[in-house]
Structures are given as structure tokens and as C-alpha cells.
Amino acid sequence: MPEISLVLLVGVVAGTLNAVGGGGTFVALPALVATGLSPVTANASSTIALVPGALAGAWVYRRELAPVGGTSTSALTTTSVIGGALGAGLLLLLPSASFGAAVPWLLAFATVLLAFGRPVSRVLSTGSTGSGAATGTGGAVALSPRTVLVAQFLVAVYGGYFGGAVGIMMLAFWSIGLGLDTAAGNPMRIAQIAALNLSATALFLVASDALRTPAVLVAMLVGAVIGGFAGAHLARRLPARLLRGVILTVAVSMTVLYFLRG
Structure with a gap:
């Protein structure tokens, strides 16, 4: 019972982090490994457990969804579903050693992009304007819908593989x-x-060992749903600068921890 209670609490924290800005996997995965699951099984289990929390957050935000760039919501979601399924398949097929080796570097790359994304965007925008290229709103380079979808597919593959x-x-x-x-x-x-994790979950439920520890999985799942609802409502009330600060803090902390761990 103490172990299940701890997993439940970790699920609440992970669901809240995911709704506020991301990083829930970096809380859920170590907790599941600590219960005795292998890293690959723990990753599959965390993906399954965090899906309901993501769906809960998406439901809270359902009236605030808006297209990204020139892409439609349906096209972006379809791309995420396909990429998530492919990434989940790679997790189950590739050697488990490759799973841990790439994670710190991928996370570091994402953290740098998030920290310096807007200044870089302004520099790129200035250069593109000077050469006659089109720019988007807010001084950003206006990427084509096809480019956005290709990038979203690659991100979704990563999400299905690790998340x-x-x-x-x-x-x-x-x-x-x-x-x-x-x-x-x-x-x-x-x-x-939610979309990419849902497709990854469909594969994990069939092909992984996640269902062999149902009590742990259900505890994480229940906690993530609670955290997803609470975090989504919290994120809607946070100022943009504070929300960005929370996301960056989580990203930097988890990057450092994973490099120290590796």
C-alpha cells in the first residue's frame, strides 16, 4: 500500500506538470522503475497512465484550441497519431540500451530551443525579411503547412518513443x-x-508488459487524471511569463538530473 500510495501521488504530480507545461514523464518514469519495472516497460506504463490525464486537460481546453500556423487541427492531430504509433513501435523493436543513451541529449536540445526560441526566431525573421522571404505573426519565419506537419511528425515519433x-x-x-x-x-x-500518446498506448496495451502490474498502472492513471484536471485549470490562470518560467524550470531541472544520472 505505501508503494501504491506513492505511485498515486507521483501520478498527480506528473499529470499536473504535463498540463501546466510538460515534464510529467520525468517524474513518472523513475517512480515506475523504482517499483521494479524495466525501463522500457516503465516507459510504456507511464505513457498509458498519463493518457487519461492528457485527455482530461484537452477537455478543459477544448474551446481554446486553435490551428497552428497554416495547418488545420485535424491534419496536425492525424500527424501526431501516426507519429506516436511509429515511435511506440520503435521503442518495442530497438535495443533497450539505445533508449537511455539519447534521452539526455534530446532533452537538452529541447530545453535550449525553448529558452532561446523567441530570440532566435526574431533573428531568423530579420534575416528572412532582408532577403525578401515571408514572415509570420510575431516576427517569426512563416513556415509552410507541409514543413509544420513534417516537424510535428518527427516530434510525435520521439513522443511515442520516449515522451x-x-x-x-x-x-x-x-x-x-x-x-x-x-x-x-x-x-x-x-x-x-493526448493524440500521440493515445496511439502509442494502443500499441503498448497489445505488445508491452505494462498490464502485468495492474495495481501500479491504475494508481498512476488515477493520479494523472486528477493532476490533469487540476493542472489545466491552473495553467489557464497563470500569466504567460510565469507559465514559461515553470516550463523552463522543469526542463532545466530534468536535463541536469538525467545527465547526472547517466
């Missing part, structure tokens, strides 16, 4: 490529995480 900081990667790319404000992009970020 840590996938929302941070989305916000970083949207900030650089489209000048999208962090707070404005948060509803769509939550919706896309």
Missing part, C-alpha cells in the same frame, strides 16, 4: 517557426500530446 519533454519540443518549434506564444500554444500542445 519526455515532447510538449517542450512542440512549444519550442512553434515559437521559433511560427512565433506562437507559449500560453497561446498550450491548449494545442496538450491536445497533441
